[in-house]
Amino acid sequence: MTTSIGVVMTEHIVSGRLSGPLGQQKLEGGRLRYPEDPEETEGLIGVPAGEIYDLLASQIAPLIASSPEPVGAIGVAVPGIVRNGAVEDSPNLAQIKGVRLADQLGSVLMAQGINTPVHVLNDADAVAAGLAATGGHLDRLIRVWTLGNGIGYGRWPYADGVWEGGHVTVTLDPKERYCGCGGVGHLEGIMGNRAMRLRFLDLEPDEVFANAKQGDTRCREFVDLWHRALAAGTASLIHLGGPGKFYFTGLNVGFLDLPLLRGFLDGMVKMSPLQSYSLEVLPEDDAISILGAGVAALRAQSW
Numbered sequence: 001m002t003t004s005i006g007v008v009m010t011e012h013i014v015s016g017r018l019s020g021p022l023g024q025q026k027l028e029g030g031r032l033r034y035p036e037d038p039e040e041t042e043g044l045i046g047v048p049a050g051e052i053y054d055l056l057a058s059q060i061a062p063l064i065a066s067s068p069e070p071v072g073a074i075g076v077a078v079p080g081i082v083r084n085g086a087v088e089d090s091p092n093l094a095q096i097k098g099v100r101l102a103d104q105l106g107s108v109l110m111a112q113g114i115n116t117p118v119h120v121l122n123d124a125d126a127v128a129a130g131l132a133a134t135g136g137h138l139d140r141l142i143r144v145w146t147l148g149n150g151i152g153y154g155r156w157p158y159a160d161g162v163w164e165g166g167h168v169t170v171t172l173d174p175k176e177r178y179c180g181c182g183g184v185g186h187l188e189g190i191m192g193n194r195a196m197r198l199r200f201l202d203l204e205p206d207e208v209f210a211n212a213k214q215g216d217t218r219c220r221e222f223v224d225l226w227h228r229a230l231a232a233g234t235a236s237l238i239h240l241g242g243p244g245k246f247y248f249t250g251l252n253v254g255f256l257d258l259p260l261l262r263g264f265l266d267g268m269v270k271m272s273p274l275q276s277y278s279l280e281v282l283p284e285d286d287a288i289s290i291l292g293a294g295v296a297a298l299r300a301q302s303w
Contacts, residue, residue, distance in 0.1 A: 004073045004298050012033060012038075012040070013055060015032045075119050075293030105120075124144060125154045129293070130292030138157070142247070147252040149193045149251065151191050165187070223257075227264055
């Protein structure tokens with residue numbers, strides 16, 4: 001038996017304890033969550049980095065204390081560019097930019113008598129790892145888009161690189177400046193919650209999609225743009241990495257109209273060897289991300 005802790009920090013923090021052989025791990029017991037209110041989606045914005053470490057520790061320490069088995073690794077998944085335990089940039093959680101999160105969190109835990117190694121990874125990569133582990137296919141290529149406050153692109157197995165798919169350029173329109181990183185024409189600048197709120201100052205994202213269904217022209221045109229942008233990002237990945245299955249999940253996956261996306265994507269991928277791709281929508285499920293974070297942490301110990 002191998003035991004690990006998986007922690008995911010996006011719009012909220014959620015954690016759980018995993019046990020079982022690597023590749024067959026399952027979530028044991030309940031999950032911890034901060035903020036506790038599932039409707040609160042901006043509870044971490046503006047929280048100082050020092051408090052973030054304490055919040056993460058508060059979601060980890062009780063799980064370790066209650067574990068009947070020694071915990072082999074702690075995996076922490078966060079949005080942004082993550083390499084060697086450091087968060088190099090994170091436009092949607094700006095306070096952790098430049099933070100050596102593995103070291104800082106490890107120090108906080110060590111002060112509480114917890115010496116378990118901490119592994120930090122991108123949150124979308126955790127989803128991909130979780131999907132691979134759920135199917136018992138840690139040897140297969142998994143690619144996933146996570147649709148939420150930001151737009152994440154996750155890949156398993158891990159490969160060195162930045163992989164910030166949400167910041168690929170999908171339009172040359174110089175007016176498309178809504179991305180939180182400041183870049184022009186980015187996928188996240190169209191699809192992310194922040195970008196949608198800036199574009200529609202009088203509407204929330206869910207209202208935009210609801211109005212589109214009621215026939216509102218402005219909203220309907222944007223919904224088409226939203227799907228074309230996602231199709232463009234996916235088509236770029238197909239042309240670079242080849243066809244295969246793409247998964248879609250996250251806070252805003254309910255906005256996704258799969259036939260509409262497929263229609264736009266079919267018009268962008270015309271080379272016959274690349275047309276054997278498939279698309280699958282998955283409901284948002286923190287359990288998959290928790291599983292992926294824990295599995296990635298254990299795998300990192302063996303690299």
